[in-house]
Amino acid sequence: MKDNGNYQPYSYFQLMEVSLRELLVEKGIVTETQVSEEVEAMRKRTPAIGAKVVARAWVDDAYRQKLLADGSRACEELGIEVAALKLVVVENTPSTHNVVVCTLCSCYPRMLLGIPPEWYKSRSYRSRTVNEPRAVLAEFGLRVDEKTKIRVHDSTADMRYLVLPMRPAGTEGWSEDRLAAIVTRDCMIGVAVPRLH
Amino acid sequence: MVETRFKPGDRVKVRKAYPLGHIRTPFYIRGHSGVIERVCGSFGNPEELAQQRSGEPKQPLYRVRFLQKEVWPAYQGNADDALEVEIFQHWLE
Numbered sequence: 001m002k003d004n005g006n007y008q009p010y011s012y013f014q015l016m017e018v019s020l021r022e023l024l025v026e027k028g029i030v031t032e033t034q035v036s037e038e039v040e041a042m043r044k045r046t047p048a049i050g051a052k053v054v055a056r057a058w059v060d061d062a063y064r065q066k067l068l069a070d071g072s073r074a075c076e077e078l079g080i081e082v083a084a085l086k087l088v089v090v091e092n093t094p095s096t097h098n099v100v101v102c103t104l105c106s107c108y109p110r111m112l113l114g115i116p117p118e119w120y121k122s123r124s125y126r127s128r129t130v131n132e133p134r135a136v137l138a139e140f141g142l143r144v145d146e147k148t149k150i151r152v153h154d155s156t157a158d159m160r161y162l163v164l165p166m167r168p169a170g171t172e173g174w175s176e177d178r179l180a181a182i183v184t185r186d187c188m189i190g191v192a193v194p195r196l197h
Numbered sequence: 198m199v200e201t202r203f204k205p206g207d208r209v210k211v212r213k214a215y216p217l218g219h220i221r222t223p224f225y226i227r228g229h230s231g232v233i234e235r236v237c238g239s240f241g242n243p244e245e246l247a248q249q250r251s252g253e254p255k256q257p258l259y260r261v262r263f264l265q266k267e268v269w270p271a272y273q274g275n276a277d278d279a280l281e282v283e284i285f286q287h288w289l290e
Contacts, residue, residue: 086237088260103223130225134274149277152265157221157258157283158240 042115047185049080050112050162054188055180057089058167064091071162075112082111082160088153091164092193096149099137099190100161101129107155109162113185120189130154140191163190170196198239201257202286207233209261209289219247222288226280231263234281242285257286 010018024030053075057064067074071087087109090098102108103126108116119125129136133150137143144150153161165187171179186192203209213228221243236259241252265278272278 088237103225104221130223130280131269132273133278146275149275149279150265151278152280154223154226154280154282156223157237157243157285159237159258159260159283 042110045110045112045114047113047183047188048180049114050109050185050188051180051183052176053078053080053112053162054164054183055176057164058171058179059176064164067164080111086159087112087162088159089162089164090151090153092166092190094148094166096151097137097144097190098151098153098161098163099129099133100153100155100163101126102155103127103130104156107160109160109188111160112162113188117185137191140186142192163188165194168194168196199254199256199286201236201239203233203236203257203259203289205233205235209233209259211261211284212288212290216244218244220244222284223282226263226268226282226284229263229268231261231282234260234262237283240285242287259284259286259289261289 021035025032025035053067056078057067063074063077066077067089068091071089072082074089075082075087090100092098102120106116106121106126108120110116125136130152133152134144137150155161165183167179168182171182182194182196184192184194187194208230209232210230211222211227215224215227236257239255239257242254242256243252246252260281261284263280263282264276265272265274265280266276268280
């Protein structure tokens with residue numbers, strides 16, 4: 001769309017969104033209420049859901065094993081609906097660090113982490129994470145030792161990925177709620193690790 | 198449903214082809230060799246689904262592990278650094 005100096009209240013994509021939404025409503029395919037409810041449902045999902053899963057895996061080794069074997073089923077056990085998509089949980093260990101990217105678009109485990117951050121969808125993150133992950137992680141403030149292997153997971157099709165970070169030392173005896181509070185969104189994407197405050 | 202041809206540990210090569218359409222095989226990995234990490238199950242073929250067709254027959258989907266140093270000749274890092282990508286069977290040989 002050409003900006004020829006006229007007052008333009010909407011950006012190109014906002015205008016596309018409004019036009020499409022109004023058309024869908026006009027044609028009776030969806031109602032305004034359904035659209036609002038879906039937006040509301042999307043906003044309700046936050047990284048706190050994923051953090052709850054991680055905390056459970058940290059305190060319950062049998063659950064951790066289930067989570068690594070079948071992520072979707074283990075989430076359902078905690079009452080989290082993962083829908084038709086399959087969740088693959090990848091575990092950080094002293095010898096391996098995992099990081100998730102979607103080079104093709106912005107596939108993301110929304111059911112566990114909510115709406116992806118802007119940078120996750122940026123061209124720079126998407127292209128550079130597969131090619132120079134160590135440099136990208138360093139920009140996030142995470143320097144991965146040369147001896148630690150890095151595994152980049154490109155979320156190209158029907159799987160969604162969650163990184164299970166390592167439980168930091170000094171958290172012995174903590175409750176699940178207290179543990180969940182140190183598991184940030186970035187830890188579960190793999191661009192950070194949990195730290196004690 | 199299409200029969201699953203590969204199992205974990207098998208060495209595979211991604212087809213080096215450039216057809217038009219909605220392809221979920223990234224350009225950067227075409228022509229590279231890796232090892233099957235796991236079989237993910239069978240899913241509707243995205244190239245068909247994007248054309249409003251049924252996506253049948255479903256295609257087996259794999260996670261394939263590639264070594265970074267083999268994908269990017271100038272790669273800097275641990276020699277075992279890896280890249281894992283989901284690839285549909287009809288893209289593997």
